[in-house]
Amino acid sequence: MSDGPAPSETGIMSHLQGLLFEINRYSAEAEPFLALAAEVADLPPDLLERALVVAVSLPKSTHGAKPAALKKAQAPFLQALTKRCPGLEALLKDLNLMKVFADPPMEGPWKSYEKALKIVDAVDFIDAERFSMAAMELWFSGGAATALLTGALARSSSSSSVFAAYRACFERAELTLHVELELDGEMVAGVGALQGVQWMTLRGRHTGIAHLDELATFAPFGLHYMVRSPDLENLLPLRNQIASLTVKRCADFKPALQFERLERIVVASEDLARAFAVLGGRAGLMIADPVTASDPEGAARQRATFLGEA
Numbered sequence: 001m002s003d004g005p006a007p008s009e010t011g012i013m014s015h016l017q018g019l020l021f022e023i024n025r026y027s028a029e030a031e032p033f034l035a036l037a038a039e040v041a042d043l044p045p046d047l048l049e050r051a052l053v054v055a056v057s058l059p060k061s062t063h064g065a066k067p068a069a070l071k072k073a074q075a076p077f078l079q080a081l082t083k084r085c086p087g088l089e090a091l092l093k094d095l096n097l098m099k100v101f102a103d104p105p106m107e108g109p110w111k112s113y114e115k116a117l118k119i120v121d122a123v124d125f126i127d128a129e130r131f132s133m134a135a136m137e138l139w140f141s142g143g144a145a146t147a148l149l150t151g152a153l154a155r156s157s158s159s160s161s162v163f164a165a166y167r168a169c170f171e172r173a174e175l176t177l178h179v180e181l182e183l184d185g186e187m188v189a190g191v192g193a194l195q196g197v198q199w200m201t202l203r204g205r206h207t208g209i210a211h212l213d214e215l216a217t218f219a220p221f222g223l224h225y226m227v228r229s230p231d232l233e234n235l236l237p238l239r240n241q242i243a244s245l246t247v248k249r250c251a252d253f254k255p256a257l258q259f260e261r262l263e264r265i266v267v268a269s270e271d272l273a274r275a276f277a278v279l280g281g282r283a284g285l286m287i288a289d290p291v292t293a294s295d296p297e298g299a300a301r302q303r304a305t306f307l308g309e310a
Helices: 009-021 033-040 044-057 067-084 087-093 099-100 110-121 126-139 145-155 159-173 232-238 254-258 269-279 296-306
Strands: 178-185 197-206 220-227 242-247 265-266 286-288
Touching: 044 067, 044 087, 044 126, 067 087, 067 220, 067 242, 067 265, 099 110, 099 178, 110 126, 110 145, 126 145, 126 159, 145 159, 145 178, 159 178, 220 232, 232 242, 232 254, 265 269, 286 296
Parallel strands: 178 197, 197 220, 220 242, 242 265, 265 286
Antiparallel strands: none
16 A cells, blocks of 8 residues: 555546546556556545446446457556455446446436445445445536435435535536425425525425425525425425426415515416416416416417406
């Protein structure tokens, strides 16, 4: 083991990300893998999962390189990591994140990634929480964001840390921050770390207002409230935050009268009459169904029809 200083987390992340995202350029060159092998020897235990994420993400082949040559180039890195994690060889046979994220199934990476994480959960030498956090940072993309977030939240002891890392991923990628959460009764604790979110989608079952107060200082954002049996009264703590609201079949729109920043509401076609009856008198509020949500002129004609202004 080297006597040099342990590499910083930022430095390791930069090098590992460079290898992961430029693997086709590296092809079968041995140099980057030799450098990684040297770094792995010095990796603090709490950074090993970052190297493991790269190890289970390496391709079996790349354009312009024979599989045997690529395997030979990767060998120093994998051998060094195996010394730190003796069970790595077996893990590499069962897990390949390249297939999950670079070539995902038609339905997306969600199910495949969850299966991958269950393999990780069963491995004694891997901290599944650190692995899922490292995977989120190394494999982040807009299309994989929800799968990565869900996997990390399910394994983390600090959801606020996960949300903060998730937000940082969007900032590094210079993407508009959005989040999709599956609820089980209440909002996920720690969601306040998503300051700056532009769109939020909530699904599942939402029965209370717990943790919504964490969003009460947010700038106005759009909410896709796609929960089962939505009760808009649960959203009253966000009366100053909801600028746009999309909601599934809803029995009572009266609470929306208290949403002070609401500029647009999209409801099921079957609920248009009820929504206009309650909210139609509010000046400047666009009421639409999914068909006219992106058609201001169509929404205006719809408004005239329901309010008898035609």
